[in-house]
Amino acid sequence: MGYPRDFQLNYATLFSVSPLVIDWGSYSQIEAEMRLFQGAAPGKYAYYHLLSGLDLPLANQDEIHAFFSAHPGKEFITYSSQASGAQF
Numbered sequence: 001m002g003y004p005r006d007f008q009l010n011y012a013t014l015f016s017v018s019p020l021v022i023d024w025g026s027y028s029q030i031e032a033e034m035r036l037f038q039g040a041a042p043g044k045y046a047y048y049h050l051l052s053g054l055d056l057p058l059a060n061q062d063e064i065h066a067f068f069s070a071h072p073g074k075e076f077i078t079y080s081s082q083a084s085g086a087q088f
Contacts, residue, residue, distance in 0.1 A: 013043060015036070015039040015040050016039070017035040017036060017038070018035065033050065046068070047068055
């Protein structure tokens with residue numbers, strides 16, 4: 001992959017998956033997510049966070065980790081109504 005030579009991870013593991021051309025709103029988005037899940041699955045993580053360009057973490061990493069540690073086994077999802085766009 002084309003990472004800079006000085007690219008270094010301090011606390012994470014980098015998983016690389018085969019490249020895929022992604023078209024907005026197409027199945028290729030789902031295919032990319034599935035490839036990422038398959039690449040990360042051997043790590044046996046408790047949670048996988050899917051963030052899009054619309055998502056902005058409003059807490060630091062310590063707060064986020066503490067939140068998920070306090071809620072083990074819980075699932076957090078958001079869905080929207082196509083008719084109104086309101087989120088529930």
